Amino acid sequence: MSDAAKHLPRLTAAVVPLLVLCALPFYLESYWLRIGLFSMAAAIGAIGLSLLSGTAGQLSMGHAFFLAVGAYGYVWFSGDPGPGLPPVVAMVLAVLLAGAAGGLFSPVAGRVKGMYLGIATLALVFIGHHLMLTLDGVTGGFNGRSVEPMEIGGLVLDSGRDDLVVLGVPFGAEERLWYFGLVLLAFTWFTARGLLRGRPGRALAALRDSETAASVMGVPVARHRSSAFVVSSMYAGLAGVLIALSFRRVVPDHFGLVLSIDYLAMIVIGGLGSVGGAVAGAFFVTALPLVMAKYADQLPLVAAPGSPDGSLGPTEASRYLYGAAIVVILLWAPDGLHGLARRLRSRLRSRLRREPPAPPHGPGPAEPVTPAPTTTAPSVPVKEHTP
Amino acid sequence: MTGLLDTLLAGLALGAVYALVALGFVIIFKASHVMNFAHGSMLLLGGYLTAVLHEHLGFAGALAAGVLATAALAGVVDRVLLQRLPQDPRAAHVATIVTIGVDILLVTDLARRIGGDLLSLGDPWGDRVRTFGPVTVPDSRLAAVAVSALVIGAVFALFRYSRWGLSLRCAAEDTEAAALQGIRLGRTRMLAWCLAGALAALAAVFLAAFPATGLERTTGQIALKAFPAAILGGLASPVGALAGSLVIGLTEAFVITYQSDLHVLGDGLSDVAPYVVMVLVLLVRPNGLFGAKGAARV
16 A cells, blocks of 8 residues: 555545535534634633643643733733734734743742642632733723734734625624634644644653653753643633634633633543543533523423523523533543543444454454453543643 | 731631631542532532521521531542542542532532522521620631531541541552551542531531621632632641631731722732732642642652
């Protein structure tokens, strides 16, 4: 088999979803596109958090803070109280600002470990929320600020004054932002995979598995911990910019503890340490409540909004389902969706292999391929680092 | 001077209540390496049951029922959900996220039942106050300090002298060796969860008592302030939880009293101050005040 033919399945596996994603704005309502946009923003942030928690083994619950720094940074840099820079420049500066905020926290992030860091970063969420309310010259206080639309080479990503129509489909804000989000997500995906598979990723994984061993091998512990934190905050900042652009208004209450916990849930549901898993988890956690809120009144036992007291409203129904989904998924697959997919794939492969001619040594070689849960299960959730 | 004494007492009472919650975190963490995010909603459940039942059973009966039910729920959550997960300390974050799921379920349900109401728990202290010379103290605060001191003392005695306490300390030291000695890890763990649940339910009573106006659906969020208290002292150290809670309680009370002087820093500073103190302490001692620096084995 030639090289090209060998790469063909992998290439199609990468290109087909991309084509589908590019085609979606031509078919979907703007409601669904908005859900998609929120999910993309969440995916970018989740990839960043996954670098930190899944690879470096550091738990962070302060992600909402860095998202907020990115979002407010963009708004301030591009907006009226603020220098009013071109949006692209403002975006880059906002990402750098989020990185700098992560760097400021690095004296803590470099020294404090695991669960301790998780709670320490919780502080950032509360302090950040306090700052957002207090510095109302910059942040607009409780009511927040509206967001300048992104502009690239004269094309404003807004429901704009120009009535752009592509192939008979009117292109409003959601359609335009969709492609922008896709580009950002693709950028994040490839840079994160590059980081994970390269030298830094290996150093971080070594650090996670054994700090002592890693430092003996010459990995500077504190520096790697804090730089993982900085990189993860920069991704969070980028996600914050996209969130700001798709909401068109930033308010302090969005960036609360709940958001941080959602991000943590995303990467754990997706499967720690995997870029694909983080994206899947982000879509799951972001889209599920929105989709459920849309269809909740059609579920059995759920009353329409505004029904008498004591009946189950759609918002509550979607919260119940969300909570239950987290519990059920993690009990069923403690290594997350990524681990689930991997097990399905290996089971499928072993079945395919078994079917054609009988294996040379009887049933023997086919059996071990089906994962033996006793040997893989305990090590999988933290060990896994193949993106 | 009176202001200072008042503030000190308020801080002490607040710290005593936080200590009940933070001790629960520490017990659970010691037994299972899990940070229990459902602690706030368990606290709320205890308070809610007490509030609903006190007209039928009287305060003491309702409190007992609330405490027992919450303890049972915590035990069930551990036994039925968390003990099914892989028992690797490094995989503890999975269990932590599962508790977040449990928290979402519980809080949604309780918030739906409580709605916008303020529930009275029917506690015997009411709004009575006592005057000692220049200082006036609400009875409920005195009760909070006294009951917490008693209960925490009892818990420490349990740790030190009971078979369960010994099992727990052994299991925390070396799980494998403990299992080989015949310690029933599952049961030890579950009992730890039950105890923590009971403490949380007890804390709910004092959080809803005077000078607070009653139990509302956001009362459970108080657990978020016990997080810094638990971390500050060192997550695996019960004594640390106690010390951390007092530090956090006093910090909060002082910031509330002197808020007007600190107005430059914005409103609502008392909600942020505990976290600032925590970060400062962690900068100096990354494992908390009483946390042992784990020895690394190569």
